[in-house]
Amino acid sequence: MNSERVVWLHGDADPQQVGVKNARLAELTDEGIRIPEGFAVTAAAYQEFVREGRLGPVIARELRRYRAGRDLVVVAAAIRTAFRDTSLPQAVSDEILAAYEDLGGDGTEVAVRSSPAETQDDVADETFLHLRSGADVLAACRRCFASLFSAVAVGNREHRGPDHLVAAMPVTVQRMVRADLGSSGTVRGESTFVRVRAAWGLGEPVSGDADQYSVHPGARPMIVKHRGAKRAKTVYAGLRGTEVVQTTPEERSGLVLTDDDIEELARWSVIADKHFKRPMELEWAKDGRSGGLYLVEVRARVLPVVTIDGPGRAVPVLQYTRER
Incomplete structure (x- = not known):
């Protein structure tokens, strides 16, 4: 069942919430095309994580340091570390775990990937394969959220926008397709x-x-x-x-x-x-x-x-x- 935080990948989906790639895939399921079963952790869930984890002040502080002359790579790494060290809000983690349980739960192999809300060449794609537990899925989601703050992405947003606190990073969780065996x-x-x-x-x-x-x-x-x-x-x-x-x-x-x-x-x-x-x-x-x-x-x-x-x-x- 869809919510503001988790959207299953079938039928119409808002690309700003689930990511451009996910939205296109979801649309084609209505045309009878098979995609790996899965769901998107939405941009709204990302924003809730940033808000509840008080990451906005961390981002603002590190950006002030960058504008004052600190190395961009160091600043971006500090923001990503803060993301990885911050727990997801209980409501967000509960909905992700419930959706993963619907896929089969612990023992079910899934892939977790970053899925930018817009087509962005400067956002490093984070991909985690063969995850088999809810705890691993949650950790991978945090790391995918953090990928919005690669050094290149931070520098480009400073130059051309959007604002760092407006940008968002949906995440994809799908069953593994064993193409390595096929x-x-x-x-x-x-x-x-x-x-x-x-x-x-x-x-x-x-x-x-x-x-x-x-x-x-x-x-x-x-x-x-x-x-x-x-x-x-x-x-x-x-x-x-x-x-x-x-x-x-x-x-x-x-x-x-x-x-x-x-x-x-x-x-x-x-x-x-x-x-x-x-x-x-x-x-x-x-x-x-x-x-x-x-x-x-x-x-x-x-x-x-x-x-x-x-x-x-x-x-x-x-x-x-x-x-x-």
């Missing part, structure tokens, strides 16, 4: 085709190394497959880390996705483009335990720009920029 990749629509890239393990596939599929969606989809080298894959290593390991001969010689997987991802791409009324790029993950496909991020794409280079010569600029 696969991950991207999908996007291009003209009448959908392009899918896929590789074993975690993360966005390395260009030229991944399997690539071209799909013409429809009642009878046409699929063209190109097998990549897939020499290595990224797997989980510890609570926050990952490591790169060599793939097996079987993984290198085989294709990552089945035809059913490819068709489903192509369908998701068409749905997302239509829903958001613009070209989108999707990141997906396939759980190696359940075999299920999940959408983990959706972002707007910028189409190639056509420029004029001399009389009558239209030159396409094929560089795609991506939104964080």
Whole structure:
């Protein structure tokens, strides 16, 4: 059940409360697209934490020191330490723990991530993986709240705003998708085709190394497959880390996705483009335990720009920029 402090990720959601990435994912659940089950700890919960923990005066004091000449890195670190050392308000922690209990409670593996209320390149993404207890989830939420005060983010807000006490940091808590035991990749629509890239393990596939599929969606989809080298894959290593390991001969010689997987991802791409009324790029993950496909991020794409280079010569600029 949703509240001011916790919002489940399905249906319409306010991006200012749950974060831009979360809001987009939640919208697409109504279109039948699967995302990892989970919830957002809202911007309102963050603000309650700052208010009840009396962190506003700490932020103001450290900023005065910065404006008086103290090193920005030292100031930002002092603010983050205060965040990590401050307990969450009882009402906030109770609602987070209740939501985690609905996911399965202690023993249920979840990922906890920072989810900025606006698209911000200067906020360091904090991510905690394989958390298996309510206490660990609460600690990770505090650290994600603190990530709003990286040195770069503090410096940029000093320069261009918004005010430090107006900014907020929602947090995402979702079931772990074991893509390290399965696969991950991207999908996007291009003209009448959908392009899918896929590789074993975690993360966005390395260009030229991944399997690539071209799909013409429809009642009878046409699929063209190109097998990549897939020499290595990224797997989980510890609570926050990952490591790169060599793939097996079987993984290198085989294709990552089945035809059913490819068709489903192509369908998701068409749905997302239509829903958001613009070209989108999707990141997906396939759980190696359940075999299920999940959408983990959706972002707007910028189409190639056509420029004029001399009389009558239209030159396409094929560089795609991506939104964080």
